[in-house]
Amino acid sequence: MPSDGLLGMAKDIWRGEAPVSGLPSRIAVSLREKVEAGSLPAGFKFPAEATLAKQIGVSRPTLREAIRILAEERVLEVRHGVGTFVAAPAVRPLRDPLETQQSLSALLRAAGMVPSSRDLSIELVSAPSSICTELGVNEGRPIARVSRTRLADGVPLAVNYEYLVRGTPETDLSLLSLFDGSSLYSFLAEKIDLTLVQSRVIIGAVAANADHAQRLRLRKGSPLLLMRQTQFDLAGKPVLYTMSYQNSQIIEFTSIRFGCRYDR
Structure with a gap:
């Protein structure tokens, strides 16, 4: 539960010796750390002022000053008559044109x-049959997978799972072991001479599960955009399959369409 993120705050705040005049800043630091760690996701509503002050063990004016500090930093949002909430990530909307195949790193830099990335994991997994079909391999074959959380200006943007089929599973895993979590497209092109020239994309809406919500600093059940992408090399062979769970509050897709088909 997100409210669990408030547990232990009193111990954190009162640890060590500090003048009472510094308590608002100490409370603000503790709350900010919990927001950044994902313990308090965007949209989380705090208990009433009197209740929260009692839980932490401080006066209401002291708590009010800490909230004011974080509201000015846009970490918290105070809605008068409604309550205090963890603010949504302060990142401007990002538009991804579907006509061009480009890495997320390139898209972000252009904007x-x-x-950046975190939670990087590289391993052999038994992929679902649907992914094996997309990559043209037998069901049950181990596939090298990269999983990571992608960030824009330090704000979590997407949780990515990327499956590579280039050689044997062991060879693919060995190649990916050198990957540092930055741009996978650049890594594949520069380190193993793999150029991706075409992709097939399906985009749909899903609800964030507990893991994705925590990693993206959202509430469980928040709407996400799921991009499923099969990517092909110069020979037309499917070599990379990506599942990208993206924060729909930040990213949106655009497309230019031509002509107009209609029933006569």
């Missing part, structure tokens, strides 16, 4: 944002 003036800094891409």
Whole structure:
């Protein structure tokens, strides 16, 4: 439960010696850390002021000042008459044109944002039959998978799972073991001479499960965009399959369509 993120705050705040005048800043630091860690997701509503002050063990004016500090930083949002909430990520909307196949890193840099990754994991997995079909391999064959959380200016944007079929499972895993979590497209092109030239994309809406919600700092059940993408090499062979669970509050897709088909 998100409210579990408030547990232990009193111990954190009162640890060590500090003047009472510094308590608002100490409370603000503790709350900010819990928001950044995902313990308190975007949209989380705090208990009433009197209740929260009692839980933490401080006066209401002290708590009010801490909330004011975080509201100015846009970490919290105060809605008068409604309550105090964890603010949505302060990242401007990002538009991804579907006509061009490009890495998320390239898209973010073009928008003036800094891409990064965390939660990087590289392993052999037994992929679902649907993924094996997309990649043209037998069901049950181990596939090398990269999983990571992608960030834009430090704000979680997407949870990605990328499945590579280039050689044997062991060879693919060995190649990917050198990947540092940055741009996978660049890594594949520069390190193993694999160029991706075409892709088939399906985009749909899903609800965030507990893991994705925690990693994206959202509430469980929040709407996400799921991009499923099969990518092909120069020979037309499917070599990479991606499942990208993206924060629909930040990213949107655009497409240019031509002509107009209609019933006569």
